[in-house]
Amino acid sequence: MDISLFGKTINLPSDVLAAWIFTGIIGIVLVVYIWKKKKLPVIWEYMRTTNHRKIGTLYILFGFIFFLRAGLDALFIRSQLALPNNDFWVFQSQKYSEVFTTHGTMMIFFAATPMLLGLMNIAVPLQIGARDLAYPFLNAVGFWLFFAGGMLFNLAFFLNKAPAIGWTGYAPLTGPTHTPGVNTDYYVFGVQISGLGTILTALNMMVTIIRHRAPGMKLTRMPLFTWASLITSFLILVAFTVLAIALYLLMFDRLFGTNFFTTNGGNPVYWQHLFWIFGHPEVYILALPAFGIFSDVISTFSKKRLFGYPAMVISIVMIGFLSFMVWAHHMFTVGLGPMANTFFAITTMTIAVPTGVKIFNWLFTIRGGVIHFSTAMLFALGFIPSFVMGGVTGVMLSVSAADFQFHDSYFVVAHFHYVILASTILGIFSALYYWYPKITGYALDEKLGKWHFWLFLIGFHLTFFPLHIAGLQGMPRRVFTYDPGEGLTAINFIATIGAFTMGISILCLFWNLFKTHRKAEKVGNDPWDGRTLEWYVASPAPEHTFDPMPIVEDIDPLWVAKRQNRPMRTTDHHRIAPLSKSSILPFVMAMCLFLLAFTMIYHLYWVSAIAGIGVLACMVIRSLTDERKSFYRSINWL
Amino acid sequence: MKKLAVFLLLPLLAGCSSITVLDPKSTTGEEQAYLIWFSLGLMMIVLVVVFVLFARFVIKYRYTEERKNDIPEDVKGNLKLELTWTILPIILLIVLAVPTIAITYNQSPKMAAEADDGIDIGVAAQQFTWTFSQPNGKTDQNKLVLPEGEDVTLHLSSKDVIHSFWVPALAGKIDAIPGRTVTYEIKHLQKGTYRGKCAEYCGTQHTNMVFEVQVVSKKAYQKYLKEMK
Numbered sequence: 001m002d003i004s005l006f007g008k009t010i011n012l013p014s015d016v017l018a019a020w021i022f023t024g025i026i027g028i029v030l031v032v033y034i035w036k037k038k039k040l041p042v043i044w045e046y047m048r049t050t051n052h053r054k055i056g057t058l059y060i061l062f063g064f065i066f067f068l069r070a071g072l073d074a075l076f077i078r079s080q081l082a083l084p085n086n087d088f089w090v091f092q093s094q095k096y097s098e099v100f101t102t103h104g105t106m107m108i109f110f111a112a113t114p115m116l117l118g119l120m121n122i123a124v125p126l127q128i129g130a131r132d133l134a135y136p137f138l139n140a141v142g143f144w145l146f147f148a149g150g151m152l153f154n155l156a157f158f159l160n161k162a163p164a165i166g167w168t169g170y171a172p173l174t175g176p177t178h179t180p181g182v183n184t185d186y187y188v189f190g191v192q193i194s195g196l197g198t199i200l201t202a203l204n205m206m207v208t209i210i211r212h213r214a215p216g217m218k219l220t221r222m223p224l225f226t227w228a229s230l231i232t233s234f235l236i237l238v239a240f241t242v243l244a245i246a247l248y249l250l251m252f253d254r255l256f257g258t259n260f261f262t263t264n265g266g267n268p269v270y271w272q273h274l275f276w277i278f279g280h281p282e283v284y285i286l287a288l289p290a291f292g293i294f295s296d297v298i299s300t301f302s303k304k305r306l307f308g309y310p311a312m313v314i315s316i317v318m319i320g321f322l323s324f325m326v327w328a329h330h331m332f333t334v335g336l337g338p339m340a341n342t343f344f345a346i347t348t349m350t351i352a353v354p355t356g357v358k359i360f361n362w363l364f365t366i367r368g369g370v371i372h373f374s375t376a377m378l379f380a381l382g383f384i385p386s387f388v389m390g391g392v393t394g395v396m397l398s399v400s401a402a403d404f405q406f407h408d409s410y411f412v413v414a415h416f417h418y419v420i421l422a423s424t425i426l427g428i429f430s431a432l433y434y435w436y437p438k439i440t441g442y443a444l445d446e447k448l449g450k451w452h453f454w455l456f457l458i459g460f461h462l463t464f465f466p467l468h469i470a471g472l473q474g475m476p477r478r479v480f481t482y483d484p485g486e487g488l489t490a491i492n493f494i495a496t497i498g499a500f501t502m503g504i505s506i507l508c509l510f511w512n513l514f515k516t517h518r519k520a521e522k523v524g525n526d527p528w529d530g531r532t533l534e535w536y537v538a539s540p541a542p543e544h545t546f547d548p549m550p551i552v553e554d555i556d557p558l559w560v561a562k563r564q565n566r567p568m569r570t571t572d573h574h575r576i577a578p579l580s581k582s583s584i585l586p587f588v589m590a591m592c593l594f595l596l597a598f599t600m601i602y603h604l605y606w607v608s609a610i611a612g613i614g615v616l617a618c619m620v621i622r623s624l625t626d627e628r629k630s631f632y633r634s635i636n637w638l
Numbered sequence: 639m640k641k642l643a644v645f646l647l648l649p650l651l652a653g654c655s656s657i658t659v660l661d662p663k664s665t666t667g668e669e670q671a672y673l674i675w676f677s678l679g680l681m682m683i684v685l686v687v688v689f690v691l692f693a694r695f696v697i698k699y700r701y702t703e704e705r706k707n708d709i710p711e712d713v714k715g716n717l718k719l720e721l722t723w724t725i726l727p728i729i730l731l732i733v734l735a736v737p738t739i740a741i742t743y744n745q746s747p748k749m750a751a752e753a754d755d756g757i758d759i760g761v762a763a764q765q766f767t768w769t770f771s772q773p774n775g776k777t778d779q780n781k782l783v784l785p786e787g788e789d790v791t792l793h794l795s796s797k798d799v800i801h802s803f804w805v806p807a808l809a810g811k812i813d814a815i816p817g818r819t820v821t822y823e824i825k826h827l828q829k830g831t832y833r834g835k836c837a838e839y840c841g842t843q844h845t846n847m848v849f850e851v852q853v854v855s856k857k858a859y860q861k862y863l864k865e866m867k
Contacts, residue, residue, distance in 0.1 A: 093842040166839045172816060173799040173841065178765075263817030268800060302699070303708075308715035333802060333813045335820035338746035342739050349731045353724060359688060360723040361715075366695045369710045373701070381696060388688045392681035399734065401741040402673040404810020405659050408802060408837040472659040472674075474806030476837040479845040486833070487656070563709070 015090050016160045023158075048582040050136035052121050053541050055143050057439055059118025060432075063111050066150055070106035071506065073099045078463070078499035081492050084484040096480035097164035101187070102157065104167025108282065109191055110150040112424045116289045117146075117201050119431050120229045122439055122541070124205065126534035127223045129214025129546050131577035134207040137586065137622065142201035144590030149194025152597055156186035163187040166478060168279070169250070171261030171271035176254050182601050185254060189597035192247045195240045197590075202236035205229055214533065215574050216552035220313075223532045223555075224299075224306060227313050228292025231320040232285050238324070239281035246274035255600070269334060276327035284323040286420060288316055290427025291358060294380045297430050298362055299556075300528055301377035302369030308361045309555060315354035322351045332400045333407050341400040348398035355391060359384065374528070375449030379430035382457045383422050390418030393468065408478075411471025417464045429456070429509075434528070436516075441540040443523045448512040455505035462498030466491040531556035536568060549574040581627040589618040658806045663828040663853070666809040669741050680734050684727070747794075747812045747822040756789030756823060763794070763801035763814035765840060766847040774863050780849040782834070785859035789825045802838035805851050811837045827853045 012020075034040060046054060076099050080088040091099055121139065125132060133139045156162045163183040165174050174184050209230045213222070222230075250271070252258040259265040299306045306312060328336060328344040362384060371377065393415040397406050406412055429452070437443050470491045475482060482488045526535040536558050537545045548570035554560045561568045592614035599607040662671045759782070760771035770782040784790055794803055796814040803822075804811035807830070812822040836847035854862070 093845070097839075097842045097844075164842055170800055170839070173839070178799055178841070268816060302710070304710040305712055305714065307713060308720050311715065311720050333747070333811050334815065335747040335813065335818075335822075338743045341742050341746045345738055345742060346735060349735060352731060353727050356684070356727045357720065357724055360691075361720070363688070363691050363695055364713075364716070364719065366699060368713060369699050370705050370708050371696060371700045381692075384692055385689055388685060392685055395681055395731075395734070396674065396677040399673050399677050399738045399742075401738065401745045401810070402670050402677060404745070404812070405667075405670050405674065405806070407811055408839075409804075409806075469657065472657045472806075474658045474804075474833065474835070476802075476804065476835050478839040479835075481845060487658075 011160075013090050013095070013160060015095065016158065019158060045582070047587050048584050050132075050140045050580045050582060050586075051543050052125050052132045052136070052139060052580070053439065053543075055139050056118045056121030056123075058143055059114045059121060059146070060439075061118075062147055062150060063113075063115035063118055066106050066154075067111035067115065068506070069154065070103050070111050071503065073103035073106070075499055075503055077103060078496040080480060081482075082496040083493065084482050084486070084489050086481060092480050094164060097166075097478070098157075098162035098183075100478055101163050101166055102153075105153065105163075105187065105191065106150075107420075108167060108286070109194055110146075110153065112286050112420070112428070113198060113282075114146050114150075114194075115428050116232075116286065116424070117142075117198065119293070119428070119435065120205055120225075120232075120289060121201075123431075123435055123534060124226050124229050125208065125212070126438065126537060126541055126545065127226045127532050128209060128212065128217055129533050129550060129552065130208055130212035131545055132580045133204050134211055134578055135204050136578055136580035137583060137627075138200055138204050140583070140586035141589060142197040142204065144586045145197025145200065145593065146194045147197075148590040148594040148597075149190045149192070149197065152193065152594055153186055153190030155598075156183060156190070161186060168275060169271075170275075171250065171253075171268040172263070174250060174254075174271075175262055176257070177262070185251075185601040188247050188251050188254065189601060192244060192251070193590075193593055193597055195244055195247070198236055199240045199244070202233040202240070205233040206237070209233075212575060212578070214546065214549055214552050215571055216557075217533075218552075220310075221552055221555050221557075223292075224295035224309075224312060224316075225289065225292035228288045228290075228295075228316055231316050232288045235281045235285050235288070235320050235323065239278045239285065242274055243278035243282075246271060246278065249274075255603070269331075272331055272334065273327070276330045277324070279330065280327045281320075281323045283416075283419070284319055287423040288319065290383075290423040291316065293427045293431045293434070294362065294383055295365075296532065297376050297380040297434050298365050300434075300531055301372045301374055301380070302366050303372070303529070304365055304369035305556060306361070307364040307367075308357075311357055312361055315357045318354040319351060322347065322354070326351065329398060329400070329403070332403045345398050345400040349395060352391065352395050352398075359388060359391075374433070375444070375446055375453055376430045376434035376528075378450065378453045379426045379433065382453065383426045383430070386422035386426070386457070386460070387419065390415060390422055394419065406471065408476055409471035410467045410475045410477060413477050414464045414467035414471060417467075421460055421464070426456075429453075435534070437523045437527050437539045438534055438537075438541055440517075441522050442516050442520060443527050444516050445512050445519075448508055448515065452505050452508040452512060455508060456502055459498045459501030459503075459505060462501060463495045464498070466494045466498075470495075526558070529562075531559035533557060543580070548572060579628055579631060585618050585622055589615055592618065662807065662809070663830055663832065664808045664824050665826040666745060666824045667807070669745065670810055673737060673741055676737060677734055680730055683730070745810075745823075747820045756791045756825075757785070758791050758793060759784070761792050761794045761803055761814060762797060763803070763836070763840075763847075764797040765799065766836070766843040768803075768834075768836075768847070768849045770849075772863055776863060776865075782849060782851045783859060783862045784827055784851065784853050785856045786827060786829045786853050787856070788827060789823060790827065792822045792824070793819050794822065795819045799840050800838050801836045801840045801847065803834070804837040805832050805834040807832040808851065813838055829853050829855065 076091050080086055080091040080096060161183045163186055165184055169187060172178060209226060249260040253260050261268050261271045295306055325347045326344060328340055329348045332341050397403050397415060433444050433449055470488055473487055475488055525538055536550060550568040550570050592611045596608045596611035660671050662668050758773055762769040768780050769777055771777045794812055794814040796816045801814040802811045803814055809824045830853055832851045834849040834851050836844055
């Protein structure tokens with residue numbers, strides 16, 4: 001659609017126009033709501049907060065909003081592919097490429113990763129008896145960087161400049177010669193900024209877990225989710241740094257004419273190496289925290305200690321370690337030679353061993369227990385068979401000669417959706433139902449939760465199981481249509497039905513959230529008869545927790561205390577807790593970086609310079625403030 | 639052993655013979671299909687074990703009114719069991735690794751153009767067409783004619799971005815990358831007309847970067863070579 005504005009004609013496709021109108025309506029409704037209910041102070045508070053639970057909530061909130069956006073993209077993809085030679089709305093060639101690029105990028109970087117970081121933010125300090133993360137200010141910076149990156153990436157779509165390069169952004173297609181527009185720059189800068197935030201949060205998490213555990217909480221007594229968060233943070237530190245470097249080099253190629261990823265002195269395959277050295281650990285960055293969630297949930301709702309705790313921890317560490325040695329299995333068809341193809345096939349197979357150990361230990365945790373089918377537990381139980389199905393196709397993919405057929409076909413699409421949805425997404429849902437009382441003080445409705453679970457699980461298998469066959473039938477990924485004669489019609493139609501079933505299940509979740517907050521029925525500290533420290537503090541977790549500080553004497557300290565009918569022992573001797581003081585600086589800093597990136601995209605370097613100075617100024621101000629001063633004075637240190 | 643495995647999987651094969659990749663038209667493709675079946679067979683063992691245990695445990699240990707006040711026994715672990723499910727998968731994977739290595743070593747695309755026997759075909763990819771050149775210099779766009787029963791060695795290159803050459807019915811895919819030539823051998827082709835596609839996203843018209851492979855009799859192939867260039 002052409003729109004005339006200030007004498008200029010702007011071409012606005014109908015999908016972008018629809019998005020503007022939709023967002024506009026939502027925006028007006030929100031503004032009216034905020035005004036009427038006088039919620040402005042709440043927003044101002046959250047903009048300045050450095051409290052771990054509140055930042056965690058923000059992470060989950062915005063992660064979820066981006067999840068909806070990316071999910072909507074998935075429905076567009078499936079609508080276009082429902083029938084052969086289909087012409088659904090605008091989603092062919094350019095627009096289709098944009099929509100699968102956004103779907104992948106948003107799901108990985110702006111939905112799954114931040115929602116997991118949010119859960120870590122909320123649960124890890126509560127599980128180990130810390131009053132906050134080690135660096136509350138840095139935590140806020142991390143979140144607002146993610147927010148800025150996500151907003152920048154989304155902005156591209158609203159300006160009709162969404163990237164069309166696939167979430168993997170393979171060079172030389174992403175180079176200045178083949179995608180000269182600003183579209184690809186939005187990908188580079190959006191992912192870069194939010195990745196920076198992710199690295200900062202990972203550092204924070206590591207220091208918190210190492211330094212701020214309650215007395216008696218030895219490493220060997222930590223809940224599995226905390227263990228998984230620790231290992232994940234190490235993975236993030238290494239993997240996201242590699243990604244940052246790759247994006248940095250790509251930025252130079254695009255903006256300043258260097259040749260890192262061109263054939264003109266560089267090599268496009270370098271991008272693939274860098275990307276997958278990040279990309280494969282990223283798979284485990286998404287999966288490990290989910291494994292941690294399932295360990296805690298399965299143990300809680302089986303009323304039984306986790307089976308083989310040491311093996312569970314060791315296998316997480318092993319998976320984390322091995323995840324850095326398998327990246328080239330994404331590149332079997334590049335022609336790295338028989339030696340590399342064999343080596344990476346073997347290392348990839350090895351990962352199946354610690355993963356298998358985990359599966360069997362979960363099964364034997366259930367064995368002999370009393371299984372309570374709460375919604376959280378249902379998601380955890382649904383995970384086991386679904387994930388094993390994704391796991392076995394993973395082993396099949398590691399067989400490199402067979403991978404020549406699987407690679408970049410719908411078989412791979414089916415495989416990675418099986419593993420990521422089964423682990424990360426089911427994990428996030430499980431955690432949402434499990435920890436919702438700790439976040440808001442209310443428990444989500446169980447009946448609607450069950451609708452959500454069953455519809456999602458059925459939709460998930462209905463979508464992705466047939467897609468294995470589509471791949472073997474010869475359907476490559478990232479194509480916007482197929483011929484009626486290829487025998488793909490029925491498969492694709494079933495997959496589309498499945499995708500919409502998942503969509504409906506998300507509506508159930510919405511209704512559930514609405515209903516729960518309508519009812520506003522407080523639940524106590526410990527609605528699930530929990531085992532670990534987070535169920536010892538109030539729901540929702542207050543800003544000042546663990547006073548007095550409990551002493552941890554077991555892997556499941558609260559459970560043991562409850563069984564022995566005694567309160568938990570407490571102490572006044574513990575490490576000084578981090579101080580969380582509100583500040584608007586993290587927000588300002590992220591907005592400066594947003595402006596910097598936005599002006600870099602449009603080559604307005606002098607504005608970028610000013611924005612850069614803004615970031616630097618924030619850093620200087622921060623360096624000169626010490627919120628602990630009053631505390632030091634109170635104990636006469638100064 | 640190979641024959642035995644194929645024999646065991648025969649009933650399954652019959653049901654899936656219409657699936658392109660599992661009904662290959664070259665020796666190379668047959669080896670790949672064999673690996674797919676073999677790995678799937680091994681993995682089915684894992685799948686069945688997990689599903690059976692899962693179903694049994696979930697049903698047997700579910701919460702019921704009678705078990706309302708049950709507190710499960712405090713089990714920390716079981717070394718023997720845990721060793722079992724560490725060692726058995728390792729053995730399973732070794733069984734899988736042997737044919738994987740054997741076939742992969744044979745089939746892997748190579749960087750340097752080596753003197754292979756068989757017909758040398760040049761494959762030049764470019765957004766969004768394929769140019770195939772025959773040994774005698776004849777070129778054709780989006781149409782590749784090959785003789786039945788022969789081995790072919792593909793020499794793949796790209797003029798712009800990365801593409802991937804894939805004829806699902808014949809064999810696995812291989813990337814065409816700018817700035818280098820990769821060779822890939824497909825052995826013993828069977829007669830027929832097959833659909834070929836670009837399998838690496840290469841731009842907005844990626845979907846339309848398709849081609850046709852015609853494997854014809856040797857006589858017809860010779861005739862094709864002599865036709866007007």
